[in-house]
């Protein structure tokens with residue numbers, strides 16, 4: 069008589085616990101969450117990107133670099149180690165503050181771990197002096 073109700077209660081409690089665990093795991097790497105970048109969105113003017121350096125656009129999750137005069141490149145700003153948004157561009161590298169990985173501004177290759185995978189390339193378009201997401 070009371071057994072079916074008890075079983076239902078146990079099942080509900082188990083389901084709630086599973087949902088709570090699922091949410092916690094999803095939030096663990098939450099630094100990179102947020103709205104997706106929009107193609108055609110203007111990121112910057114070419115003059116905003118230093119030669120031999122770069123600039124991080126946290127909202128778009130993109131890093132734009134200029135390894136040589138007029139050579140603009142873009143990469144995901146989401147660190148391939150554990151998903152933090154990279155923090156700085158300095159001395160030829162894109163740097164993650166979470167665990168100190170760094171990546172080359174020319175091709176996104178790992179220059180210091182713990183990351184083992186390069187930053188994936190991002191698509192940009194340069195028209196005149198405007199840099200937009202492609």
Ligand code: FES
Pocket residue numbers: 147148149150151152164165166167168169181182183
């Ligand atoms: S998340 Fe970037 S180094 Fe760990």
